Amino acid sequence: MSDNKPFLQVRSEIGKLKAVMLHRPGKELERITPQYLHELLFDDIPWLKKMRNEHDGFADALRTNGCTVYYYEEMLEEILRDDKIKEQLVAEVLEKSNIANPDLEAQIKEFLMKKTSSEVAETLIAGLHKKDFQETIRDKRLVDYIKEEYPFYINPLPNLYFTRDPGAVIGNGLCINSMNTFARERETMILKYIYTFHSTFKKEVTPLWYDYHKKYSLEGGDILVLGENVVAIGCSERTSARGIEDVAANLFSQDEKVRQVLAVQIPFTRAYMHLDTVFTMVDHDKFTIYPGVEEKLRVFRLSPGKTHPKVEVLPDLQSALKETLNLSAIDLIQSGGGDEVTAAREQWNDSTNTLAIAPGVVITYDRNEASNETLRKHGIKVIEIEGSELVRGRGGPRCMSMPLVREDL
Structure with a gap:
């Protein structure tokens, strides 16, 4: 690889995953106490030893499937x-x-x-x-x-093992995000230093689509690279409308391929948090979704404009996906098998937060049995990992990974 060739390359959600950035949970998790749970964005006290074993299993699953793992702390x-x-x-x-x-x-x-x-x-x-x-x-x-x-x-950074949120690769560039909560601000500061000084990121040929110094919040769990021409970004409890407009404007002006950004407004609640807690892409025309949330979404298409992105209201998520991805039909796979109670229980354990490592191949938590079985019935290969402790931070395999390189489709 020549020095002037970008290393980062993510033009889809489902292209074969070749390189990823993780953070192995460490001492920071042992510094959570009940009185500071809310401040540090946790609902429970995790067991670090078990958590690290589970995270190692996640990393092993990635390596077994041909993915190079880079560690944040290293x-x-x-x-x-x-x-x-x-x-x-x-x-x-x-x-x-x-x-x-x-x-x-x-x-x-x-x-x-x-x-x-x-x-x-x-x-x-x-x-x-x-x-x-x-x-x-x-x-x-x-x-x-x-x-x-x-x-x-x-302060400790116990949320850092969710490497998806501080940074997101789109094309050959990087978003270093502006976090919504004070508890996570230092994560992006450190990522900016790694981007600036670590040779892997090749700063000279790696554009920044967003910088953490911006005051409008943007978090990686809301960013889905649906294809080489279109990115979906959730407008959520953690990601602002202006943040979406600003990153869209940067993409339109500096990236030759991205021509559309779908802004998907989801309910502003912790239960939904980010777009990828209720909706992820698992194959060319297949998506997993939390049942009932589709009726609560508003979808807008952003496209290049003279001074700022043009905004168009779209009828619904399904038609937006078909149109922007040029698909005649799509398969929205309901988590929990579509059962209201099961879906709610498994969504709390991040059943829809799947990580696609190749078209039709995803990593999920093994505890979400009904959702995993439903994915298999729809032709998806499911690689299960243990996550009884990892899930206590309210995030799944997608949250725990920052893809750096995917093969083009």
């Missing part, structure tokens, strides 16, 4: 071997951590700069607990007294 550690990059990133993380005491901030920076690149990478993900930093004598500020019961100087 790429971070590699760029931190450069002391200038380490100092710059540590300073930015501390600034965003709202320590609000310059003396303390300087002491923590000095403490971290003495650590190895591996130790700093772990701290930037797992956070810095107060017990891990031995304070020297200093004058206390008001903020020190106000925050004395809070356990962290740098």
